[in-house]
Amino acid sequence: MRALHYLFVTILAVFAASAARADAPGALGAGPHLAIRLVAESATPAAGSTVTLALDTRPEPGWHGYWQNPGDAGFPAKLDWSLPKGVTADPPLYPVPERLLVAGLMNYVFEKPYAPLVKLHVPAGLAAGTALPVKLHMSYLVCTQTVCVPEAADLATDLTVGDGAATAETRARFDAWRRAIPKPLGAAATVQSANGALRIAVPYPGGAPLADAYFYPASTGLVDYAAPQTITRDGDRIVITTKPGAGGSGTLSGVLAIGGGQGLVVDGKPGIVAAPSAAPAEAPAPGALLAVLLAFGGAMLGGLILNIMPCVFPILSLKALSLARGHLDERAARHEALAYTAGVVMVCVALGAVILALRAGGSAIGWAFQLQDPRAIVVLLLLVVALSLNLAGLFEIPTPRFVNAAGGAGGAFATGALAAFIATPCTGPFMGAALGAALVLPWYAALAVFAGLGIGLALPFLALGFVPALRKLLPKPGGWMETFRRILSIPMWLTAIALAWVLGRQVGVNGLTAGMVAALAVALLLWWGGLRQRKGKPFGVAALVGIVAVVTVSSASAARLHAPAPVVASADEQAFSTARLARLRAANRPVFAYFTADWCLTCKVNEKAAIETDATRAAFAKKNVAVLVGDWTNGDAALGRFIEAHNRAGVPLYLYYAPGAAEPQVLPQVLTSGMLAAL
Numbered sequence: 001m002r003a004l005h006y007l008f009v010t011i012l013a014v015f016a017a018s019a020a021r022a023d024a025p026g027a028l029g030a031g032p033h034l035a036i037r038l039v040a041e042s043a044t045p046a047a048g049s050t051v052t053l054a055l056d057t058r059p060e061p062g063w064h065g066y067w068q069n070p071g072d073a074g075f076p077a078k079l080d081w082s083l084p085k086g087v088t089a090d091p092p093l094y095p096v097p098e099r100l101l102v103a104g105l106m107n108y109v110f111e112k113p114y115a116p117l118v119k120l121h122v123p124a125g126l127a128a129g130t131a132l133p134v135k136l137h138m139s140y141l142v143c144t145q146t147v148c149v150p151e152a153a154d155l156a157t158d159l160t161v162g163d164g165a166a167t168a169e170t171r172a173r174f175d176a177w178r179r180a181i182p183k184p185l186g187a188a189a190t191v192q193s194a195n196g197a198l199r200i201a202v203p204y205p206g207g208a209p210l211a212d213a214y215f216y217p218a219s220t221g222l223v224d225y226a227a228p229q230t231i232t233r234d235g236d237r238i239v240i241t242t243k244p245g246a247g248g249s250g251t252l253s254g255v256l257a258i259g260g261g262q263g264l265v266v267d268g269k270p271g272i273v274a275a276p277s278a279a280p281a282e283a284p285a286p287g288a289l290l291a292v293l294l295a296f297g298g299a300m301l302g303g304l305i306l307n308i309m310p311c312v313f314p315i316l317s318l319k320a321l322s323l324a325r326g327h328l329d330e331r332a333a334r335h336e337a338l339a340y341t342a343g344v345v346m347v348c349v350a351l352g353a354v355i356l357a358l359r360a361g362g363s364a365i366g367w368a369f370q371l372q373d374p375r376a377i378v379v380l381l382l383l384v385v386a387l388s389l390n391l392a393g394l395f396e397i398p399t400p401r402f403v404n405a406a407g408g409a410g411g412a413f414a415t416g417a418l419a420a421f422i423a424t425p426c427t428g429p430f431m432g433a434a435l436g437a438a439l440v441l442p443w444y445a446a447l448a449v450f451a452g453l454g455i456g457l458a459l460p461f462l463a464l465g466f467v468p469a470l471r472k473l474l475p476k477p478g479g480w481m482e483t484f485r486r487i488l489s490i491p492m493w494l495t496a497i498a499l500a501w502v503l504g505r506q507v508g509v510n511g512l513t514a515g516m517v518a519a520l521a522v523a524l525l526l527w528w529g530g531l532r533q534r535k536g537k538p539f540g541v542a543a544l545v546g547i548v549a550v551v552t553v554s555s556a557s558a559a560r561l562h563a564p565a566p567v568v569a570s571a572d573e574q575a576f577s578t579a580r581l582a583r584l585r586a587a588n589r590p591v592f593a594y595f596t597a598d599w600c601l602t603c604k605v606n607e608k609a610a611i612e613t614d615a616t617r618a619a620f621a622k623k624n625v626a627v628l629v630g631d632w633t634n635g636d637a638a639l640g641r642f643i644e645a646h647n648r649a650g651v652p653l654y655l656y657y658a659p660g661a662a663e664p665q666v667l668p669q670v671l672t673s674g675m676l677a678a679l
Contacts, residue, residue, distance in 0.1 A: 033063040033142045038134070038155035039115075041174045044162025045132075048124030049579060051159065053134070054115040054177050055092065063142050064109040067097035069218050070141075071225045072105035074148070077140035079118075084132050086123035092116035095180035096255055096263035097216060102145050106225035108216055109143075115177040122161065132159035171637040178641070182255045182263035189268035191222075191252045198223060198244040199273040202256055202266055206236045209442055211259030215240045215266070218253045234276035241276075259442075292445045296452040303348075303456025306423055330468065337465020339409035343416025345454035351420075352450030356443055371599040372635035374506045374558040378515055380422070381499040382551055384492055385519045386526060387418075391489035393482075394523075395530030395539070416458060422495075423457060498601070505598040506634055507561035514561075518554035522547055576630035578642065581657075584626045591657040592620065592679065593664070595630035595643055602669065603652045610671035619677035 037056040045051035059065055066074045081089050094116045097108040122132065136155045141148055166174075187203040200215060213231040217223040227243035238256070252268040371377060390397055455462075464470050496519070504512030529543040574580060576593055584591050594611065596603035610616060611627075620627060630639045632651050643653050646666060654667035656679050667675070 032151050032153060033060040033149060034058070034065050034140065034151065034153075035060070036138065036153050036155060038136055038157045039170075039173075040120075040134075040157050040159060041170060042162075042164050042166040043158075044160050044165060045120070045122045046164040046579075047122060047126040047128075047130075047161050049164055050119045050121050051164070052174060053089075053118045053120055053157070054174065055118070055138075055155075056113075056115050057110070058113045059111060059142070062144050064098075064100065064107075064111045064144075065114070065140060065142055067108040067110065067216070068092070068094050069108055069216070069220060071107040071109075073102075073107055074109075074141050074143065077116075077138055080137040080139075082135035082137075083120075084134075086126075087132060087134075088121045090119040090121075092118050093181050095177075096182055096257050096261055099214070100145075101226065104226055108225075114180070117174075117177060117181060122159075126161045128161050130161040132161065134159060168637070175637050175641065180261055182265045185256075185264045185266055189252070189266050190271040190273050191268040192271060192273040193222075193244040196243065198242050199275075200240040200252065200266075200268055201273045202238045202240065202264075202268075203236065204233075204238045204256075204264075206233065209259065209445075210238070211442070212257065213238065213259070214257045215242075216255045216257065216263075218255065219251070221245045222252050223254075232276040239273065239276040292448065295445075295449045299449045299452035300456035300459075303453040304459050306453075306457055307460055333465045333468075333471060335409045335465075336412040337462050339412040340416035340461045340465075341455065341458040343413040343418075344420045344458040345416075345451050347417045347420035348450045348454035348457070349447055352447055356446055371502075371597070372633065374503060374511060374561065375555040377499055377503045377506060377599070378518065378555045378558045379551060381496060381503060381515055382519060382522050382554070383418075384422075384496045384499060385522055386547075388489050388492035388496055389523060389526050389530075391485055391492055393486060395526050396533055412461075416461075420454060420457060499599075502598045502633070503558070507558055511558055511561045514554060514557055518550050521550045525550070573627045573629050576628040576639070576642075578638070581628060584628075585657060588659045590623060590625045590659055590679070591628060591655075592625050592676070593628040593630065593655045593657070595632055595639060595651045595653040597631065597651050598633040600651050606652060606654075606669075606671045610673045610676055613673045615673045616676045619679075623679075625679070 035058045039054045039056050041052045041054070057065060066076055068076050070076055077092075079089075079092065083089060095110075095114050098111055100107040100109045100111070120134070134157050138153045138155065139150065140152075141150050143149070185202070189203070190201045192199045202215075204210070210233065215223075215229060215231075217225070222245050224243035224245050230241040232239045232241070240256075251270070252266075254266050255263045256266050257263045371380075386397075389395060500512060500515055500519075503515045525543045525546045529539040532538065532540050532543075576595070581591060581593065594607075596607065598604075619625075630636075630642070630653075632639050632643070643650070646653060646655065646664075652669055654669070654671060655664040656667060657664045658679075665679075
């Protein structure tokens, strides 16, 4: 009866649409109500590879298209491909749909722009430059809540066998579309229909986030679409209780919506499903709170360890001078500790908010994303040069006071903000996993995790401000502080040299030259301001305006320079790509893949101390280990997605693929040569 009802409703919809088109051609016959474009991720796919096509679909306001299973009424789009010889197309992958209940009939629809994705397989052996014309005839149903119209579209795109390159703008659009496609669950669900109830048990970690959960059946006839669903979290599973359909029993497939437009592909087999003992999913889940607390604790511990990581060492100069002032009264010490902590936490939370916002828009970015932009490197380079000259005594910064003896809360806040910003290139132990978990938590929980990172980074200063016994251990201030201040300018100069090197790697010799010229100009302006200060005059508005102009012009110029081609460290290494990884694994070779960036000091230390050593190379050669290098210096959406898939928010990431292993071994973020030789 359900199948007859479905057929009857669909036929009525089509006839109603035809009648409406005849009666009101101006209203419904003016053109398609779904504007569809066929978009290729790359117009030059490589021979033997796959290229993703998107059906970029935009419903007219008030109209909707249908999911692969339309529900109680409607019908899914039919795709009729005309492809070159040897080229094949997979079935379309749809994003998570919406629900539309009309007159007791449940429909699975799209009322907002959406993009089903289709993988096109290009055969091997085709010569570069071979034309691949792709044509598609689509027939589909588009409806409002009162009327339906069958429509058709003829789409085409011309591909050419090439290198698989794509523009950054196209990659970003496809990143956003892919994020909306449900991900495979990786574990089978269990389905039981008994006593007029249908239960589906879906394996799902108890601590994983879940909001607005709903099960969309892709299999027809097994679920009563219009029946309400009760979603219950029960330990490490979700139990969906609803009414069975009239189509009998058997294997069930569908999509479990988990909130935020995300979903999981679920495949279920008949079995016994025990009644859930937990509360429905709408109630707060203790496991979810535990996951947030664990991520918060991991981020806090990672931030604390970050204080001794090599990438944070330059900022220790500013901290050391602040600590050496010592013997503050209780009230002033607490104020400075709180101000420093506020500066650190503010920057960490702000960076976290920007990351979450950009990722919500489809960008595949992670921690330290701003350092992938040469403009940020230029600004940071000039800032570090200024701080180096300040520590060397060339001039004094009147406001804010980063390191002056009278610093105060304002200087502590600014020092904390600067410490957090300079610390961003690093991810240390505990921190990587915690920030990776933050990216899948609700936004408010994710921001709490980023705040935990800031608290951990600020914890030494916080303890100093609130524990008088610790302050008593500090040396007494004296003339030695001025000499110590000069010495501490050395690590800041080393940091400036490192930043200049990164700039050269990002935008070539021309970019490096422009950055050094800007640094010289800033140094001259600061020297001029310092001369005025030594004569008892203020620093000078003209000097400040000149510095702002240099920073603005130099950073804008850096954005127009082009990055040089990435280079691997040695002939034993190859640039990372998922296709190359797949070929090596298919050949049953062990693979060591590492992901790095020129601005990540931890990465560079690991490479020199562990990866690029003779012992490691000899061990890898003996075991025939292939080495793949993913360079994330300038940002790469494909690498970003791959890093994210391994629960990391940034670099470094080290993976070892043993022959025949289903999943890679994720190595620690601090490596030794012995650890790699033992793989």
